[in-house]
């Protein structure tokens with residue numbers, strides 16, 4: 001990361017990032033690899049320049065096409081919940097968006113397969129990750145609620161948009177003992193779930209209330 005834009009100045013400086021990481025710790029994020037990655041990864045390059053000074057606030061921000069970059073706390077919480085357990089080799093991500101979640105997760109797993117339905121977002125995310133030197137993410141334009149069948153099964157799946165109920169295909173593409181982190185429910189009533197596939201059925205744990213954009217069918 002030698003690009004001077006990545007270092008940041010003023011409101012995007014290392015000190016501002018440290019404050020964000022401290023805040024995440026105070027809110028209960030304990031995984032040091034996750035905290036470290038968030039400290040070292042510039043979030044300001046994932047948002048419009050006009051919003052760069054707000055990139056280290058713990059808040060969602062617009063990324064165009066009516067979508068948002070997730071709140072850092074949510075990215076940290078989901079990443080931590082996904083990593084809990086044996087090391088992950090193959091992770092499916094639904095909802096690439098600006099690519100921030102993929103970039104946080106990339107050095108912590110072997111390989112990511114990331115699906116986004118809006119091509120404008122996908123293309124920008126690809127460019128950013130390339131600039132950052134992230135090379136273990138494969139992207140696809142498509143409807144992530146159908147998963148990525150040719151690459152299945154996955155030992156981890158992480159979903160950044162909420163459906164009323166958890167898509168069947170995602171459950172089906174989960175390996176035995178694999179885990180799925182997914183928001184589900186109606187607007188205003190969504191819960192973040194951690195689902196683990198067992199030999200016989202699925203174990204569910206509710207991680208808490210969340211607010212995600214809807215999981216939309218088809219490619220837009």
Ligand code: SAH
Pocket residue numbers: 067068069070094095096097098099100101102115116117118121142143144145160161213214215216217218
């Ligand atoms: N992971 C992003 C969050 C993006 S917001 C981050 O790091 O900030 C959720 C994204 O899910 C949006 O970009 C939206 O277009 C996408 N999305 C919604 N429904 C989808 C679907 N069925 N398949 C793939 N992507 C979807």
